[in-house]
Amino acid sequence: MSTDIQPLESVQLTPEQERSRRVRNIAIALLLGGLVVLFWLTTIVRLGANVFDRPI
Amino acid sequence: MAISENPRDFSADWIGTGSARDYFALMKPRLMSLVIFTALVGLVVAPGTIHPFIGAVAVLAIAVGAGASGVLNMWYDADIDAVMTRTLNRPIPAGRVTRNEALAFGVVMSAFSVLVLGLLVNWLSAALLAFTIFFYAVIYTIWLKRSTPQNIVIGGAAGALPPMIGWAAATGTVSLESFVLFAVIFLWTPPHFWALALVKSGDYARAGVPMMPNVRGAESTRRQIVLYTILLLPAGVAPWLMGFAGPVYGLASIALGLAFVALAVDVWKGISDRPAERAALRLFLFSLIYLFGLFAVLLVEHLARPLFGV
Numbered sequence: 001m002s003t004d005i006q007p008l009e010s011v012q013l014t015p016e017q018e019r020s021r022r023v024r025n026i027a028i029a030l031l032l033g034g035l036v037v038l039f040w041l042t043t044i045v046r047l048g049a050n051v052f053d054r055p056i
Numbered sequence: 057m058a059i060s061e062n063p064r065d066f067s068a069d070w071i072g073t074g075s076a077r078d079y080f081a082l083m084k085p086r087l088m089s090l091v092i093f094t095a096l097v098g099l100v101v102a103p104g105t106i107h108p109f110i111g112a113v114a115v116l117a118i119a120v121g122a123g124a125s126g127v128l129n130m131w132y133d134a135d136i137d138a139v140m141t142r143t144l145n146r147p148i149p150a151g152r153v154t155r156n157e158a159l160a161f162g163v164v165m166s167a168f169s170v171l172v173l174g175l176l177v178n179w180l181s182a183a184l185l186a187f188t189i190f191f192y193a194v195i196y197t198i199w200l201k202r203s204t205p206q207n208i209v210i211g212g213a214a215g216a217l218p219p220m221i222g223w224a225a226a227t228g229t230v231s232l233e234s235f236v237l238f239a240v241i242f243l244w245t246p247p248h249f250w251a252l253a254l255v256k257s258g259d260y261a262r263a264g265v266p267m268m269p270n271v272r273g274a275e276s277t278r279r280q281i282v283l284y285t286i287l288l289l290p291a292g293v294a295p296w297l298m299g300f301a302g303p304v305y306g307l308a309s310i311a312l313g314l315a316f317v318a319l320a321v322d323v324w325k326g327i328s329d330r331p332a333e334r335a336a337l338r339l340f341l342f343s344l345i346y347l348f349g350l351f352a353v354l355l356v357e358h359l360a361r362p363l364f365g366v
Contacts, residue, residue: 020072
């Protein structure tokens, strides 16, 4: 049985396009991480002192 | 857009080489800074209290929303940006960001900004932000800009809404006072943009944008500039007359308003082209000082009131 695999015909990016895509991906990751922190901090701020005032 | 047989051509059409700086430039940072400032003033001078962190989140969301509407504007206007000297080097006409990338970026940022404002602050301010983005991107950019010389008069409503959004973020409501802040920016917009249009009328004519000087002529535009600065004068003083600004603001608004009218009259009286162009440029630069000065005095005076026990 042959194990030859034909390369998939797909969009070929130039090195410059690949580099800018990598930078964009990092920016999106940072943005999403920032949103998680923002929602967490807002929750804490809105709960305020009530965050400690709960049955354990 | 036709999809080429060659995968490399396809990628060239759809995937740009834009840097983070290009994407930031798409958000019109100078316009964003004015939005941040006026929204902050609306939020601070509104009655009641808002937690400083929630206030900062509101201003951030409003800024991103304003930036997103700027991105959508650049997405739609890429064709005319390419023929105007002032906008030739923007990321889309310069070929660094594709139109599809800009559209996706603008839509996603619009949705995120409205959702964050709604979920973390309140839904009235989020609804106003959504309306502002829609008004700027669809009503102004897609519809009015290319069809009527009243484009920036009506479209100015989008730029005038941020202090009202800030007010709504702080109070959960809109009131007559926030409408007055809206009116100040709304009436300020025509003399501000028409002063620039008088200087850059060749650019707008080449791009086929029906700005007032190209459609009704310079003479009519200068007359209308004077009319709007006269209407702006009482609107600028109104916060003091209504009692939500103090005497320092009252004096500043009268002085700045009278200077604005005087400079507009200078533009109106300009006979030959060169001096008229200089006067128009001076009016354009002063219009920035006027709006920044007015809102800065309103903000500083409001913050300083407790120090003087007022």
